[in-house]
Amino acid sequence: MPTQPRAQVTRESIMVAAASEFDRLGYAAVSLSLILERCGVSKGAFYFHFPSKIALAAAIMExxxxxxxxxxxxxxxxxxxxxxxxxxxxxxxxxxxxxxxxxxxxxxxxxxxxxxxxxxxxxxxxxxxxxxxxxxxxxxxxxxxxxxxxxxxxxxxxxxxxxxxxxxxxxxxxxxxxxxxxxxxxxxxxxxxxxxxxxxxxxxxxxxx
Amino acid sequence: MPTQPRAQVTRESIMVAAASEFDRLGYAAVSLSLILERCGVSKGAFYFHFPSKIALAAAIMExxxxxxxxxxxxxxxxxxxxxxxxxxxxxxxxxxxxxxxxxxxxxxxxxxxxxxxxxxxxxxxxxxxxxxxxxxxxxxxxxxxxxxxxxxxxxxxxxxxxxxxxxxxxxxxxxxxxxxxxxxxxxxxxxxxxxxxxxxxxxxxxxxx
Incomplete structure (x- = not known):
């Protein structure tokens, strides 16, 4: 599956970008669009990995x-x-x-x-x-x-x-x-x-x- | 100055509404419009008391x-x-x-x-x-x-x-x-x-x- 490593990189870059914004501003103040802007990922690619902002927060906590x-x-x-x-x-x-x-x-x-x-x-x-x-x-x-x-x-x-x-x-x-x-x-x-x-x-x- | 007590009440109600939202969500997540909605004060009345959201936060901290x-x-x-x-x-x-x-x-x-x-x-x-x-x-x-x-x-x-x-x-x-x-x-x-x-x-x- 040649796309697996690339998908893994995308998932990781979403998590790192979201983590640094959550750490800085807290959960409520960080919008999904701010996260997407920070990691340069499209909304479609985001929803391939996470169903919602709270699911992303849960993945970071896990x-x-x-x-x-x-x-x-x-x-x-x-x-x-x-x-x-x-x-x-x-x-x-x-x-x-x-x-x-x-x-x-x-x-x-x-x-x-x-x-x-x-x-x-x-x-x-x-x-x-x-x-x-x-x-x-x-x-x-x-x-x-x-x-x-x-x-x-x-x-x-x-x-x-x-x-x-x-x-x-x-x-x-x-x-x-x-x-x-x-x-x-x-x-x-x-x-x-x-x-x-x-x-x-x-x-x-x-x-x- | 008959308006003084009413102005004081308005100022107090802005501060209480803002305080409960800042306490719940943190500074960044609370918009000025959320605060105004919570206390039922108009934008004009707000700016009579506070020049900005950060000035309001400063007043609460003071x-x-x-x-x-x-x-x-x-x-x-x-x-x-x-x-x-x-x-x-x-x-x-x-x-x-x-x-x-x-x-x-x-x-x-x-x-x-x-x-x-x-x-x-x-x-x-x-x-x-x-x-x-x-x-x-x-x-x-x-x-x-x-x-x-x-x-x-x-x-x-x-x-x-x-x-x-x-x-x-x-x-x-x-x-x-x-x-x-x-x-x-x-x-x-x-x-x-x-x-x-x-x-x-x-x-x-x-x-x-």
Whole structure:
């Protein structure tokens, strides 16, 4: 099928153009004609790939969402403790969000009230679930301070990721998102992890580990 | 001047209608004609009050921003320690954001990339500044754990407020913003405050104080 690769290129160019406009303006402000203008694709070619603007938004969100189970699996395979897995995997996620327009747009669309109003499933609960699994594992591994509630910690982490994303997007075009999260971990960990874990962590960090 | 009160009512109804649409859709997606339709005001009457859509957005943001110095002043006058002032004043701010469409829209507009692109001043730095002043005062009052950096704490707090606002807006229409922030304080404080302060705080909270 000689047309397959060309169709794939068209689909990809629609998604990249739409992603950069959704990321910049939000879902409601981006018209289909703006997207078509940006990628130089005809309306007919567009409808060959996507039945509607919301279907295109869903494809961008799916493409972003598909990254996280794979990322989680790779970090689980490394056999690190749950807190190191949590910090390592989320740092990599933040790097991926900062560097790729489709990932960025997927994250932004999943918090867009208009996208929610359309009936597409919100992404927050998934992130909160991923984070909760790791913080609960840290609890069973004995890495959390006494009295720390894993579900509350996961919700706060989720808020810190969302808030720093929004701030970094508005102020620096994502340039300092990774740095802001590094800073956030330094503030959050002393309230979450045991002294023993923190001492090991700081020694390893000071040694560049 | 008998027309003054009526003009004031018109101006207010434009601002409320615009605020609820900006809050729902973001700045770029809301056309002037949608705003006029929502408040039932003619184009001529609109231009009597505001020269442009961005001037209207600026007025909404100003109205929101004007609340915080007054709120801060009132909490300072109570003579509480810096951490209690910080928690009390920010909790009240979160309640005000949750309950008032103009305040809500002001906060949302101040993080809107299109509003930033127009050259209006971002609000993040102001919040970060307000928070930094209080956390630095807590440091001089000896309320912070050794090794805690007040500027880093203020940036994380700012991210938690922004993130929980975004999450509460998307998932519950702000209904659980206050509850999410209460939860966040329980997770954050053990990493920030001294054991002595925390013990007093928990005793007072348990006693309903």
């Amino acid at each position: 493409s972003e969402q598909a990254l996280w189970p794979e990322l989680t699996r790779r970090w689980d395979e490394r056999g690190l403790d749950a807190l190191r897995t949590l910090i390592g995997s989320t740092t990599q996620a933040v790097e991926m969000i900062s560097g790729d327009p489709i990932v960025r747009a997927g994250v932004r669309l999943s918090t867009d009230p208009e996208v929610h109003a359309s009936g597409l499933r919100p992404q927050y609960l998934n992130w909160e679930t991923l984070l909760t699994v790791l913080v609960e594992r840290a609890a069973t591994e004995g890495l959390l301070r006494p009295g720390v509630d894993p579900v509350e910690v996961a919700r706060v982490l989720n808020a810190v990721f969302a808030g720093n994303r929004e701030i970094a997007a508005a102020l620096t075009g994502y340039a300092d998102y990774v740095a802001r999260m590094d800073q956030a971990w330094r503030v959050l960990l002393p309230g979450i992890a045991t002294e023993e874990w923190l001492t090991q962590w700081r020694t390893a960090s000071a040694g560049g580990g | 109205s929101e921003q004007a609340l915080w110095p007054e709120l801060t002043r009132r909490w300072d006058e109570r003579g509480l320690d810096a951490l209690r002032t910080l928690i009390g004043s920010t909790t009240q701010a979160v309640e005000m954001i949750s309950g008032d469409p103009i305040v809500r829209a002001g906060v949302r507009l101040s993080t809107d990339p299109e509003v930033h692109a127009s050259g209006l001043r971002p609000q993040y730095l102001n919040w970060e500044t307000l928070l930094t002043v209080l956390v630095e005062r807590a440091a001089t009052e000896g309320l912070l754990r050794p090794g805690v950096d007040p500027v880093e704490v203020a940036r994380v707090l700012n991210a938690v407020f922004a993130g929980n606002r975004e999450i509460a807006a998307a998932l519950t229409g702000y209904a659980d913003y206050v509850a999410r922030m209460d939860q966040a304080w329980r997770v954050l404080l053990p990493g920030i405050a001294t054991e002595e302060w925390l013990t007093q705080w928990r005793t007072a909270s348990a006693g309903g104080g």
